[in-house]
Amino acid sequence: MNNKLTLENIQQFDLDEFQEISGENIFACYQCGNCSAGCPAADFMDLAPHEVIRLLQLGQIDEVVKTNTVWICAACVTCRVRCPKGVDLSKIMEAVRQIVLRKKNNYVDLNKIESELREKLPQIALVGNFRKFTL
C-alpha cells in the first residue's frame, strides 16, 4: 500500500466532458456494490466495477484508464438493471473506453485475429467487438 490517494486530480478530471460522453451522473452512486456482485465477468477484472465509479468520483481517471475492467465489460447491462440508483455503469465503462480510443489508441487490431477464426465468428461478434474496441 504505497499509493496514496491524491485528491488534486479531482480538479484536473474533466467531469463535464465525462458526463457529456456518458450521459450519467457518477455521483448518484452510493457504492452499494450491487454492480460488482452481479457482474458475470468480475472474476476477470482487476478493478471491481464499483471501484471504477468510486475512483471516478474521486477524479482518479488516470488510474481507471489503466485497468482492464473497462475492456472486459461486455455491456450486458445486468448492473444497470439492478442498480438501486439507476446509474448506467455500462455507459460509464463506454465513456472510459472512448477517452482512451479517442486518443487513437485502438484496443484490438483486426489484422491480428486469425483468419480461420474470423471466418467462423458471427458478424455481430466482429462488428460488436470493433465498435467497442476501436475508433
Add this chain to the structure above:
Amino acid sequence: MEISYYPGCTLKTSAKNYEKTGLALLPIFDISPVEIKDWVCCGATYSLTSDNLMYQLAPIRTLIRAKESGNPRLLTLCDMCYNTLKRAALFIENDEEKREKIKNFMDEEETDYRGDEVEVVHLLTLLNEIGSQKISEKLVKSPLDLKIATYYGCMLLRPKEIQADSAENPQLMENIFQGMGVEVVEYPFRTECCGSYQIVNRREIILDRTKKIISSAVKNNADLMVLSCPLCDYNLEATQKELIEQDSNFKPLPVLYFSQLLALILGIDPEINDWSLHNIDPTPVLKRKGLL
C-alpha cells in the same frame, strides 16, 4: 397479415438455421414477413455514448426504411439487432435536438423520422402475442418427455426501457414450449451474459461462461438448450468442443435456436435445417425424442 422484416447480417450467414426456421413458422399463423429494402447492418452493439451520433445513423436508416415500407411493425429475429434498433429509436424519440443533428447526416430524400413511428418487435414477442394456445393447436409432433433449458442472455431483456420481458424472470420461451407439453427445466443462469463480443479477443471469458451456463443446464437434466441470439448461440455452442478437450468431465449439451425446435414440433420439414452448422450434433437427441 404482412409484417416488415429486418434480418441483419448474421442471419444471412452463420445463423441461417435461425432465419429459415423462424420465417417458416410465420405462414402457419397467416403472417407474411416482408424483408425491407436496402437494409444495412445495425451496428451489432448499441453505442453507449451520448455525444457521438454517428453510430446511431445505421439503425436509424433501417428504421426509416421500415417506416417507408408503410408497415408500423418491424420484425427482428436477432436479439442484438432488436436491442440496437430499439435503443436507437428511443435515443432520438424524446430529443428534438438529436433528431435535427441526425437529419443533417441523412440523404435528402430520406424521410423525417421521430423515433416512435416504427415498433421493433422480436419474433418471440410476436409468437407470444399469437399465444401458446393457438400455437399448440398447430402441434404436429407431441414432444413427450423432452426437457429443455431456455437461455435468454442479455439483449432481449436489458435495459428495462426496451426489454421484451422481465429482466429477472422472463417467460417468453416458457410460455410457448410449456404450452405444448415440453418440460422447461429450472436452472439459475437463463439471463446471465455469455460474454458476447469478447469471443474475438478474450476467448477465456466465453469458455468460463459457457462452462458455467451449460454445466448448470446439464446438471438440471436438460436434453438440449434453446435460445434466440446468434452470438449467444456461437458462444455457448461452438466453444463446447474446446471445453471437452480441456476437461473430460465436461458434459456437452446440444444448442438450438428455439425456432428450430418449434419448427420440428409444428411439423415443418426438418430438411430446411443445415445440421452441419452445429458443432454439438443435436440430431441424436432429437431422434431419440421422436422429433426427427
Add this chain to the structure above:
Amino acid sequence: MYEPKIVAFFCKWCTSAGADLAGTSRLKYPPNVVGIRVMCSSRIDPEHIMAAFRNGADGVFIGGCHPGDCHYQTGNYQTLKRITLLKQMIEDLGINPQRLRLEWISAAEGQRFSEIIKEFTQQVKNLGQLKSEPLQ
C-alpha cells in the same frame, strides 16, 4: 425599451413561500412581476385574470402547489382546469395564451421560482406589449 407589466397570484402555502425563499437566498430576478398572495391558487377567478389584462397587464402568472401537494387537497386541480379553459378562450379573444402561465412551485423551490420568473418575463417581453382597448 419596453418593460412588460406582469401580475402574479401566489398560493400562500407554496409559491409565495418559494418566492420568500428566493428572497432569503438573494436570488435576483426581474422586477416586472408583482405578486398577490392568496390562500390557494383555486381562489383565482378567470375574472381576476381578465381584469389584469384589461387594466394593462402584459402577462399573468399563477403559482400553485405541485399535483398531490395542495394544502386544500384539490385546489390546484381546479386551477388547472380553469386555466386550461381560459387559455383557449383568451386565444379566441386575441390574447396570446403564452401570456398566461400556470406553474407548480413548492415552498422549497426558491431557485426554480426565480428561474421561472426570469423565463416568463423574457417570454412576455418577446411577445411585446399587449394592445387592447381598456373598457370603460
Add this chain to the structure above:
Amino acid sequence: MKRIGVFICHCGINIAGTVDIEKLTSQIKEYPNVVHVENYKYMCSSPGQQLINQQIMDKNLDAVVVAACSPSLHENTFRTSVQRVEMNPYNCEIANIREQCSWVHDDKQIATDKAAKIIKSMVEKTVLDEPLMPITVPVNRKALVIGGGVAGMQAALNIANNGYEVILVERESSIGGHMAMLSETFPTLDCSQCILTPKMVEVDQHPNITLITYSEVVEVSGFVGNFKVKIKQKAKYVDWEKCNGCGDCITECPINTPSEFEQQLGERHAIYRPFPQAVPNKVIVDMDECIQCMVCQVFCPTDAIDFNQKDSIVEQEVGAIVLATGYQLYSLKNLPEYGGGEIEDVIDGLAFERLLSASGPTQGVVKRPSDGKIPQDVVFIQCAGSRDPENHMPYCSRICCMYTAKHAMLYKHRVHQGRAYIFYMDIRSGGKDYEEFVQRVMEEERVVYLRGKVSRLYEEDGKVVVCGTDTLTRRNVEIKADLVVTATPIRPIEDIDQLSKLFKISINQNGFLTEAHPKLRPVESLTSGIYLAGCAQAPRDIPDTVAQASGAASMVCALFSSDQLYHDPIIAGVDEDLCSGCGICVGVCPYSARTLNREKGIVEVNEVLCEACGACSAACPSGAAQQRNFTDIQLKNMVKAILG
C-alpha cells in the same frame, strides 16, 4: 372613508439598502385612503410596535398596512400588537417588501417602484377588509383511535388516563398489532409479548376505553371537535357477549389453514383467535375456510356460535381522531432478483420473528420452512428494496439495521455453531444504546458483516446461493445459505389511499400520511382534529412510536382542555340575495363545507368546516360566494393598484 396608516420598516439595511425609504414614504402619502405614513428602523421591535399603536390612537386609524418582511414571519406579531389598542387584527395587513422586493433586486429605483406597487395593492385590500371575529365551536371530548397496535394502544391509554373517553377501533379481532408478533426487541432483548400483553389487558379493562375490534371506519363527516363516524363491525359468526374464550371450538374445528399471524409458517383453524394472548380473548369464524360442519356449535358451552350474524354499522360522535394504522412489509413478490417469493427458504423479517418466537410455530427453534432443518448458514440481506429509488422504495426503512443485528444475535443464541452473515450498505444505529448493540453483535457474536448489496440469489441443491460482494475487500462472495432473511421495506397499509380519502388527509409519494409540518407539527395532520402516530406516518421503531403516540395523545388532551374551539374567520360565506342555488360551489369545496338547501334554493355554509381556500368564490357565477377579506372587488382593486 377608511383611515389607513402605512408603516414602512427599514429592517436595518435589509430593506433600506435597496429601497429609497424617504421617496417611498412620500409616494405612499399621496395614495387615496392613506392618512398617515411613517418609517422606522425595526418595525417589529417593541418601540416599533408602540409607534404603530400610538399612531393608531393619535391619528384615529381604522386599519394599518405594515410594509416589512414576509407575512409568514410577523403578520401574527403585528396583528396581536394592534389588538392592544382595540384594533381588529384583520384590519392589519402586511406588504412584503423584503423577501419579494428588496432582497431580489439591486437597482434602487426599480426596487422602490416595485415596493410602492406592493404597498398600494395591500392598501387597496385593506380598504375593504372587514373586522372579523374568530368562529367558536363546541368540542365533543371523546376521542377515536384507529389502529390497535402499540401506537394506538399508547395513544388510547394516555387519553383515557387523562379522563377522556376513547373508542379504539381495530381491524383484526385482537389488538396488539405487529409488536405482538415480535420475538424479542432491540436493544434490550425484552420479550415483546411480555411487555405488550399487560398493556393490551390494560386497554381492555380501562373504564374510559371502548374497544371495537374486527371493525373498520367506513364513513367520516364533521370537523374538529365534532366528528361523526360510522364503524363497520364485520360479522364474527360468534356472539361475543356469550363467548368466554375457552377455545373448545378451536380444538374441535377440522379445518387447517395457514395462519396470517404466523406469517404462513404455522396453521390455524377456520374458527380461531389470531394468537393465544389475544385481547379480547374471543374467537371468530373465517367464512372463506369454514365448511359449516357445525362441530364448533356442538362443542360451544355457551351457545355463542351464530352463523346468521351480519356486518353491522355503529355510529359514534367524537371530537378528535388519532390515526395509528401501522404498516405492512413490502412483499417479496416484488423482488424477482431475490426469488420473487418463490423460494421457500427466503423469508422476510416478520416471518423470522415468528421462527424466533417462543410462542411461534416452531416454539422458538429456528427451523427453515422448506424441510424443517435447523439452518447452519443464514444470510441476512439489509436494504432488500429500501433505499432503491430505481426499482423499489427510495427511503430508508429505519428499523432494519437494528432488527437484522438482533435477528443475527438471536439466531446465534439459538444455533451456537451456526454462521450468520449480514449484507449491509450502511449501518444506521442512531438510537439510545443501538450502536453499542450492533458492536456487540459484531464483536461477541462474530456475525460476519459484509459491506455490499446482494445482486441476486437462486436455489440450487437445497441451498440458496447468495451472490453478493464485499466492497471493503473489493471481492465478490457467493454464500450457499440454508436460509435467507430479507429486510424488506416498511410500507403503509394496503388501503392507505382509501384511508387518506376517507379522512381527507394527504399522503406523500410513498403513501405515508403527511404531518402538518415535518419539523414543528409532527403529530398533527393538516386537517385539524386528526392526529398521527406510528408507522402510518413513517417507518419508526417502538420507542419512537410510543413517544409519538404520547405526543398525539397530549395534542388530543390539549384540544379537550377547553370546551370551545376558535376557527380562522376568513371563510367564504354566501350572499343569500345573490345565490341562485346552482350548487357549483358545493362540488368544488374539498371539505364538504357547503350544502345545497333545496327548500330555500340556496347554498348554506358550515363555517367551521370551511378552511378558506376560496375555490368556491372563484367558481361562483353570481358572486354570491365571497371569501371574507379576499373578495372579488378586493382582488380586482389589488390588480389595478399593481398596474397603476
